[in-house]
Amino acid sequence: HPRQPAQGAQQAAMKQSVQASSAQFDFMLWRSLFALRLIDLATWEDLTGAITLAGPQLALSLPETPQRRSAFLRLSAPGVQCFDGMRYTPGWVGCALSYRFLAQKALQAGWSRLEVMEDDVEFPADYPQRRALVNAYLSEHEGQWDVFAGLIAIIHPDTQVRRVEHRGGMCFVTVDRMISMVHNIYAPATLQRLATWNPNNHDPHTNTIDRHLQNSGPLSVVVTLPFLVSHHEELHSSLWGVQNSQYSDLIAQAQVELQAKVTEFEQSAQFDS
Secondary structure (H helix, E strand, O other), X not given: OOHHHHHHHXXXXXXXXXXXXXXXXXXXXXXXXXXXXXXXXHXXXXXXXXXXXXXXXEEEEOOOOHHHHHHHHOOOOOOOEEEEOOOOXXXXXXXXXXXXXHHHHHHHHOOOOEEEEEOOEEOOOOHHHHHHHHXXXXXXXXXXXXXXXXXXXXXXXXXXEEEEEEEOOEEXXXXXXXXXXXXXXXXXXXXXXXXXXXXXXXXXXXXOHXXXXXXXXOOOEEEEEOOOOEEOOOOEOOOXXXXXXXXXXXHHHHHHHHHHHHHHHHHHHHHHO
């Protein structure tokens, strides 16, 4: 009968939809139990062992902060799926646990890259064109970088510039450390570092997820000047309970400091040659 194949496909799609809905319900239930400390981390990892990520481009977001999520969804970022981040108190621990979870899952899947952005990211008007150049640059230098940073919030005084290249009107800078998780692309070596974040160290001065990355040894970090992305100033920080506008001056200062290091690097290279 001509309707049978169509009915079969419809039933298969319905079954798949029901299974996905059931899996999401289970995940959100376990997420709530963990946030309430009714299950421990080992139990959480056991329960979520079979869960796979929606794809290698994710936006870390909390359903409990609907204003932030709505602002991100309005961006209509192509190919990016929202991931319901782990909820925990203090919030920076939940954030770090989320990155640990995502990194572990990406490694299990054998992905060569994982892109994670936070839902207060902001894309400049020329983002699609600049992002295409970034993709080409990263592919050309595959295996030579650990993380691509959409922006860097703080330039550590000891930051070393390793390489500067100009492509398509963009300046690509490779440095040895970074602080910021607003929009990053991680290679497997960095995913290994994220996956081994220590949940027993509750010192926010040393163990926030970005400080964990910075403290875990030298990195090969690619960043563009100007930075590829910015962050939404009008949104409220879900971690620290302050307006994001307080970070704007930090980020602007970081860009100025990085530019100064690049200028010094290029002048030194010109002198050496």
